[in-house]
Every structure is written in C-alpha cells, then in structure tokens.
Amino acid sequence: MKDPWRIAMICVTLGLAIALWQAVIYRPPVAGNLMTDAQIAEDASGEMTLPQMQRARFQPTTLPVTLGYTPSAFWFRLSIAPPEDGSPALLSVGLPHLDDVRLYRQDAAGHWQESRSGDLIPYNQRSWKSPRLAFVMAHMEHAETVYLRISTSGSVGINVAAQPLGPALADDLRYTLFHALFLGLIVTSIVLSVTFLFYSHDLIFLNFMVSQSFILAGLVTLHGYASVFLPDQSTSSATTLVGILSGVTGIIFHLHLMKRFQPLRVLFVIGCAFACFEFIAVPLALFSDARIALGLHASVMAAFLPFLGLMAWTARVPASMSLWSLRAIYSALVVSASVWILPQLGIVQPNWMTLNGGVLHGVINFGLILSLLAYLTMRDRRAAEQSMLAMAQLQTERAIQNQSFAAQQNLTWMLAHEVGTSLSVIRMTVAKESMTPRSKSRIDRAITGLDSVIRHCLDADRIQSGHWQISPTRIDLRQILDQVIRQQDLPRLALDRSSVTQAPIDGDPDLVRLILTHVIENAVKYSPAESLITVAIVKSTGPEGFDISVINRHLPGAAPDAHRVFTKFYRDDRVLATSGSGLGLFIVREIVEALRGTVAFHVADGNVTVRIWLQNSTRSSS
Structure with missing residues (x-):
C-alpha cells in the first residue's frame, strides 16, 4: 500500500504491452501457410451430408469469417498444398469455442474419411492434443481438396489455417504463452481486488473480484484450456454458461461502479434493464436452447458496452476517480469492444483482433480497476495524512491549553501563598499592643515582598501584551x-x-x-x-x-x-x-x-x- 501508483503503472504497462503484442505482433498461424484456396457454403438445415454438399454451390471467402448464432452448419472447401519438407500438415480452426468440427479427407483408396473435434468432443478423444482445435494431415504427396464442416451455438470470428507441423508447433507455443501472460494479468487483478477489499472494505472490489473471476473462467473455457483440465468431458455447456455469467457479473460491476458517478437516472435504469435481459440468458442456456441464450448474450453485450460509454459521458459527480479519467477509460472500453461488435453486426469483416476481442476488453477492465485502486488508496493516504496533521494540531493546542492551565494554577497558588503570608505577618504584628522595631521590619519585608510579586506580575503582563x-x-x-x-x-x-x-x-x-x-x-x-x-x-x-x-x-x-x-x-x-x-x-x-x-x-x-x-x-x- 505504500506506493499504489507505482504498482498500478507497472501492471497497466504490462497489460498494454500484452495487448500491443497481440494487436500488432501476434497473428494467427500464417508461417508457411499451405492453404491456396478457401470457399464457403451454408447448410441451413444443419443436416446435409458430404455428398449433398459436394453438389452445393460454394462461394470464395476470406478468412477469418463471422459465423454462428444460427442452426446452420457451415462448410469450407479448402485446397491445401503439401509441405515442402514432406512433414505432416496441421489444419487448425479457431476459436476453440466451436461445438462440432468435422474434417473430410480422401484416403489412398479415394474414400472420404471423417475426423471430429470441437467442444462436444472430450480432449482425450481428439486427434490433436492441444487447447486449439486442429487436425493432423499426414502423408500428403500432392495438393488436396478437403471439406471442413463447422457447427456452433455462438461465435463471432472463425479462422482456418494450414501449416507445416514444425511452424504450427512453434505458433502453438506462442499462442499458449500469450494467453498465459494475459490470464496471469487477470489473476493479478483478482489478487489486488482481494487485497484492497481487505484494506478498504469497499464492496466494489468484491464485485470486481467476482466479475474478473468469471471473465477468467470464461477465457479459460473459451480458448480451450478447460478441456485440458477436464480431458474426459465435453466442455461445450460449461463454456456457454460461464461466458453468459461473465456477462452478467460484468454488467453488475459496471453498474455498481457507475452509480457512484450519478449518470442520468434514465440511462441508469436502462442499464439495469440490460442486466435483467442478460440474466434471462442463464436459464435459457441451462434449460432451453444454448444458441438462443448465446445470441441474447451477444446482443445485450453489443448494446450495453457502447451504452456504458454514454453513461460515463453523462456522469455528473466525481467519485472513485475524476470524471475525465472515467470517460477516457470507458471510451477506450467502447473502442476495444467494437473489434468484435462491428463484425458481429455484419458491418465490417472480422480481423485478427476479433478472434481475441476479450483480451483487449480485459486489459481495459484491468486498467479501470487499477485506476480505481490507486485513486482510492491515494485518497485514503491523503485522508490519513490530514488526520495525522489534525491530530498533531490538536495535540499542540492541548499542550498549549495545559501550559496555560498550569500557568493559571501556578499564578493562583503563588498569589494565594504570597499575599496570604504577607497579610498574616502584618495581621499578627499589628495585633500586638506595642510596635517594636523588629515588628516594623517584619511588616516592611512583608509589604516589600508583596509589592515585588505584584510588580513581577505586572512586568510579565506588559511583556506578553507587547507594551x-x-x-x-x-x-x-x-x-x-x-x-x-x-x-x-x-x-x-x-x-x-x-x-x-x-x-x-x-x-x-x-x-x-x-x-x-x-x-x-x-x-x-x-x-x-x-x-x-x-x-x-x-x-x-x-x-x-x-x-x-x-x-x-x-x-x-x-x-x-x-x-x-x-x-x-x-x-x-x-x-x-x-x-x-x-x-x-x-x-x-x-x-x-x-x-x-x-x-x-x-x-x-x-x-x-x-x-x-x-x-x-x-x-x-x-
């Protein structure tokens, strides 16, 4: 707690570095790309067989492509060249959050063989053991045409790429390292929120901790890591449910935070309505159609994130940070959300950022909470310093009052003693019938002493009054x-x-x-x-x-x-x-x-x- 700004700056810099690496440097598999052509066709019923789709009309497509939230199955016809070194090729498909992925490839006898992967297939039953969904294509002697069938309850961007096995393994390592760094960042934010919850007892940190925990779980399942931890089980339902719950807890956190800044009341009420609609997706995912639940979840989040920016710009009272800081962070959040909202709405083609849109969104969230933590900590530090200063002033005033009280007591005691003693001497001497020289001398000394005390008191008064x-x-x-x-x-x-x-x-x-x-x-x-x-x-x-x-x-x-x-x-x-x-x-x-x-x-x-x-x-x- 000694220097929260330093901790915040280090963590934000790390987060932005990861986001920059993901946005500028990191790309999905492209090294040694073996794919020479890609075409797509839609099976609206989701029940067509390979012979039927071979007679269907395919359209040329560019990758990645936006798919999902419909009962349709999408077929890709891909032309893949063999690796020059004779090694196997790896056909990868992303995001991993895909229910059922099937590869159709001809064997040496010309028969079409089916291989399956996807979230519905347990990790131990997949041919390629990796969080990423992929198929190994061995014994390629010449260019081949293969069919790839994808059905999914919900997804925004899907990318397909073919690589020689060596570059694919290296890219797989980079993919894992990237997500390890980012997930570590999320874990750090959770630890910080727990620490500051204990320190400040502010429930906003509990809310953020719950929200980030679900975001962490959602990313773990979305990118296929849950299947590694549960190798004998399908993770499709868990991915759907955790993704929706991360949206529910995220909306609640942002509304809880935004309430402190007092945006327009009508906007806040609409924001609460978004939370209600998002929560409706939970029972839909559990008891009805996951596709409808995910579609509702995507629509609510697509509308709510820009709405958050509107609430930030109508906020009227600075609370946990300045209004300009709030507006800057939420504006960045809206911009980051657009990389997957716009492709989802069909306005623009998906890009590499679309495939990992939650990453940048999480970095902005992390920057938001760190700014909040740093602001609250610095505010508490200033309050503590002001309290210490006020306490020191009170102690000084108390010391002065004690000194004044002691001085008054000493003055009262001194006057009572001196005046009383002198008057007693005079009274005893005067009471005698005869006044001897010794008696006169005693009276004279008593009067002189009393006069001296009075003069001293007057001199002290003149000194303190500046006269x-x-x-x-x-x-x-x-x-x-x-x-x-x-x-x-x-x-x-x-x-x-x-x-x-x-x-x-x-x-x-x-x-x-x-x-x-x-x-x-x-x-x-x-x-x-x-x-x-x-x-x-x-x-x-x-x-x-x-x-x-x-x-x-x-x-x-x-x-x-x-x-x-x-x-x-x-x-x-x-x-x-x-x-x-x-x-x-x-x-x-x-x-x-x-x-x-x-x-x-x-x-x-x-x-x-x-x-x-x-x-x-x-x-x-x-």
Whole structure:
C-alpha cells in the first residue's frame, strides 16, 4: 500500500504491452501457410451430408469469417498444398469455442474419411492434443481438396489455417504463452481486488473480484484450456454458461461502479434493464436452447458496452476517480469492444483482433480497476495524512491549553501563598499592643515582598501584551552593575577582578538594571547562605558586545531544571517557603531577547551560571 501508483503503472504497462503484442505482433498461424484456396457454403438445415454438399454451390471467402448464432452448419472447401519438407500438415480452426468440427479427407483408396473435434468432443478423444482445435494431415504427396464442416451455438470470428507441423508447433507455443501472460494479468487483478477489499472494505472490489473471476473462467473455457483440465468431458455447456455469467457479473460491476458517478437516472435504469435481459440468458442456456441464450448474450453485450460509454459521458459527480479519467477509460472500453461488435453486426469483416476481442476488453477492465485502486488508496493516504496533521494540531493546542492551565494554577497558588503570608505577618504584628522595631521590619519585608510579586506580575503582563517601550541611550553597563551590587549589600556578593572597568553600550538603563537585579536576586535566593556569588563582566570574544556572568552554588540536592527555569511560575521546591513569584528569569529572558541579546542557564560541578550577552547597539522595538 505504500506506493499504489507505482504498482498500478507497472501492471497497466504490462497489460498494454500484452495487448500491443497481440494487436500488432501476434497473428494467427500464417508461417508457411499451405492453404491456396478457401470457399464457403451454408447448410441451413444443419443436416446435409458430404455428398449433398459436394453438389452445393460454394462461394470464395476470406478468412477469418463471422459465423454462428444460427442452426446452420457451415462448410469450407479448402485446397491445401503439401509441405515442402514432406512433414505432416496441421489444419487448425479457431476459436476453440466451436461445438462440432468435422474434417473430410480422401484416403489412398479415394474414400472420404471423417475426423471430429470441437467442444462436444472430450480432449482425450481428439486427434490433436492441444487447447486449439486442429487436425493432423499426414502423408500428403500432392495438393488436396478437403471439406471442413463447422457447427456452433455462438461465435463471432472463425479462422482456418494450414501449416507445416514444425511452424504450427512453434505458433502453438506462442499462442499458449500469450494467453498465459494475459490470464496471469487477470489473476493479478483478482489478487489486488482481494487485497484492497481487505484494506478498504469497499464492496466494489468484491464485485470486481467476482466479475474478473468469471471473465477468467470464461477465457479459460473459451480458448480451450478447460478441456485440458477436464480431458474426459465435453466442455461445450460449461463454456456457454460461464461466458453468459461473465456477462452478467460484468454488467453488475459496471453498474455498481457507475452509480457512484450519478449518470442520468434514465440511462441508469436502462442499464439495469440490460442486466435483467442478460440474466434471462442463464436459464435459457441451462434449460432451453444454448444458441438462443448465446445470441441474447451477444446482443445485450453489443448494446450495453457502447451504452456504458454514454453513461460515463453523462456522469455528473466525481467519485472513485475524476470524471475525465472515467470517460477516457470507458471510451477506450467502447473502442476495444467494437473489434468484435462491428463484425458481429455484419458491418465490417472480422480481423485478427476479433478472434481475441476479450483480451483487449480485459486489459481495459484491468486498467479501470487499477485506476480505481490507486485513486482510492491515494485518497485514503491523503485522508490519513490530514488526520495525522489534525491530530498533531490538536495535540499542540492541548499542550498549549495545559501550559496555560498550569500557568493559571501556578499564578493562583503563588498569589494565594504570597499575599496570604504577607497579610498574616502584618495581621499578627499589628495585633500586638506595642510596635517594636523588629515588628516594623517584619511588616516592611512583608509589604516589600508583596509589592515585588505584584510588580513581577505586572512586568510579565506588559511583556506578553507587547507594551515594552525600549528607549536606547548610551549607558555604561559596568556602572549599572556596580549600582545593583551595592543595593544588594551582601558581603558574599562580589565582582570578579577580571571584569572590565567600562562597558559602554546602547541600551535602555531601566531595563538593563531590571534584568541584572532579577539575575542577582535569583542567585541570592537559590544559593546556600554564606556561599560566594561571583559576578563578572567581560568583552565578548564573538559578536561585538559584553558577557555578564553570575555564578553561584546551587542548593543541596538535585540541580534546578535548566529546561524550565525560564518558564513562567517555575520555582524550585526547596524555596517555596521563601517569598517569590517564579517570574524573575522569565522576565529576564523576554527583556534580553527584546534587547537583541541572549541568556543561558548552565549547571556544572555544583555551580549555576547565568550568562547574558548584550550587544553594543540596540534598535528600538516594542
């Protein structure tokens, strides 16, 4: 199922190659043709004897010739020259779907000897053991005139040829090879239809499988292969019945398929009437006259196939393929059918394609179903890809919603914790009768913490709403860093001696001060008490600018999650009792990116490093 178009193209190419070979290269026996003259006469009663027919009037004829669907017997008077190498000659007659074929040839004493073949004669009783009907003419010393009597319930084109035995055997091999390839193609289409039925559960493939199975059985019997498998039985009735059933199932399949494309309703109703007439031929073949049944079958198929083309051109809704594909395939089907319909109607003489008209018809059918299979498979693949894309989008939206929900939960929890803690401190302190300096300090810290949380929330809101206004001016990054360090007033916070003395850049002083404050406060809060915190500012070795590094020891236990520290409301579980919003590094990252800088968080050897790079010039942005 991975590449149905490739499978379809390979199979269609093979089918068309076989059809081309049959139409252009392959011909019925002509190599070393020994027939010098052919004449035909009709026995309308079907009961005349050889002496009576010898006195009848024969007319010159060209081969092949259209015969059948009448009670008449047809007699050929043939003049055959002996092979030059002295080998026997082989007189072949086709198609094999002929009820009774008799050869009358004089022996050395001048007596006429009768040899019989045909579908009514079991394979083991024929003189020539082959799916093709033929007679061996041995001991030919001079040109002979022979009579060939043919009676058949139904046939379109009949060909008669005489060859030396060697070329005839070679042609017999080519004949068998050709049909083996084509029958293999039909088997392939059946296997594909079963596979796609299992894959798609579409009943059109079941319908096609049944139709192709009967076509396969019909071709096997029509071309004489059933007699090989049943050597002791007559195959005439089986050939008749299977041929009619292949027409019934074929009409049902085409109507089932055509219904999806919504042709004109009146045409579809007429098509259903064709199916009914074709089905009537089944009981006629079983219980009445096979000739009438086959004649009805041929007439229905001759009218129905062009009618299919008309339905295709009036189809209004593309379904299992595009309308133009449908029309092209059914137009080709009508053209292929004309090679045996027109001779059957007596409009044109039969030709070599008439003898194997079902072959090209089957190839077109095969191309039709392969196009259908490929279309449905590609449609299912596109639907699967769209479903996968929609599923991915739903998963992305779900992840975003989960993140938003988690952020809202974290915000609610943080506000409840921070506001509740600060109010509790204030309430407990105010409840006391006397206000000591220590109490005032506790109130001041609670209010400061609460104010910090509120400011952080407002800063985060301004970032997400895009209300930041950057006002770049010439500033000294080192000078601002010194101010932030002095404001912290912590002995364990030190500036690295390798730091530059001046770091001039174009930046917003308030925003730069804000990100430095957040980074240093984060280092103080998330490091053990009394541990050293080192701040360094150096000239960048890469793009023009300055690198600011803040290094501290992380708290005992697992290191912070470097992949989450810049997300909103992320806080280490070990400092949940400490006042904080979980927004500090989120604000840092957003402001640094707005200043067209970079920020990174690294953990190694028990140390946490936050490194910020700011470029020398910053363009205004919001």
